[in-house]
């Protein structure tokens with residue numbers, strides 16, 4: 001196998017530039033970019049008619065995660081194979097912790113799930129469920145020694161994953177001191193618990209009640225609370241899976257005051273709405289995740305927030321469960337439907353098709369949202385998130401014109417349905433390289449489980465963050 005490759009005739013697209021040039025790859029890195037590059041020892045890859053993108057970075061996945069009385073269907077092998085087919089070359093997965101156990105033991109569990117399985121590179125965020133003395137002392141240790149620099153606090157899922165405000169605040173202050181980034185699932189879990197019990201008391205058991213007991217006000221309230229605690233702690237916050245106007249407004253307000261508050265949305269909230277949860281014959285369960293799908297008017301709010309830079313990234317929140325045997329645990333009670341949906345494979349192409357092709361965002365903004373901003377926020381830039389000399393050769397050769405229909409019959413995720421079934425999109429990754437080696441070649445998987453490496457990430461550094469608000473204003 002040649003350790004050198006030259007990608008010729010493609011159009012390179014980064015978060016800032018679009019231009020035609022060749023890329024010389026040597027071993028796992030981009031060695032040079034220029035016109036008419038040649039090297040007799042290099043394998044030549046023809047990218048005529050294709051965009052050459054940096055590999056996607058998905059900052060939000062849940063592989064082989066115990067949740068809702070079952071375990072997510074995709075593990076680090078099937079999930080990363082699907083990710084690679086979809087143009088993603090790095091995932092950052094959520095490592096769950098248990099009260100009373102060390103953070104390090106949780107990381108060991110997650111390493112044992114991923115070691116020898118992943119086909120693309122990966123990192124971990126670490127859940128903080130209880131900020132006791134031992135945990136607060138361990139946070140700087142995992143930042144320095146384990147390269148785990150982001151910490152997730154769930155403000156919902158009462159009696160399961162939820163942490164209290166004291167834990168959130170102490171995590172924020174500790175992260176500020178040691179260079180961590182705190183992430184929140186922002187919904188008011190206490191009020192949701194009350195509304196859920198009331199719904200069940202009244203015999204309301206269908207999937208749609210999942211949405212009706214988690215209204216957008218409760219996401220807005222929790223987002224605002226987390227943002228205010230972040231300001232008080234002078235810390236940094238990343239709000240995962242933002243779904244609605246109420247939450248976007250809170251993030252925008254915090255940012256307008258100069259606070260380090262960032263936000264992510266997901267493809268499902270950009271293209272699906274709450275009416276999917278009303279499908280008959282329990283089909284609505286396929287669309288049960290948290291926060292829930294919203295009224296359609298929120299889609300435009302989210303697109304505008306991405307475009308204007310109020311939200312920075314698009315994660316998949318890939319949390320896959322089969323319809324048969326997993327989602328149907330909640331056939332008689334919506335609270336027993338495992339929360340989550342399968343999106344790791346389609347995140348990249350859906351954002352390209354619905355965003356770039358439909359003129360909602362520029363192609364450079366697309367790269368920024370799908371890759372660069374996640375690399376910057378989570379301490380991977382410039383190793384990942386761009387195409388530049390010295391960066392990892394994580395590269396997607398993308399056909400921007402092929403028309404196709406998303407379907408369970410062609411996807412590579414391990415689940416028995418696709419929540420975007422039948423959606424017509426334009427564009428598809430053709431070949432994908434992870435650190436200079438093909439993992440997908442001509443749409444076929446050619447990688448090997450175990451070649452994906454665990455990434456130790458750098459501390460949070462505000463100076464590397466591109467301010468898309470400013471970039472947009474100057475464009």
Ligand code: URP
Nearest residue numbers: 185289290317319339340
């Ligand atoms: O329903 C969801 N989103 N499941 C995954 C866990 C989470 O809240 O991100």
Ligand code: ZN
Nearest residue numbers: 185241290291
């Ligand atoms: Zn969540």
Ligand code: ZN
Nearest residue numbers: 060062317319
């Ligand atoms: Zn999630």
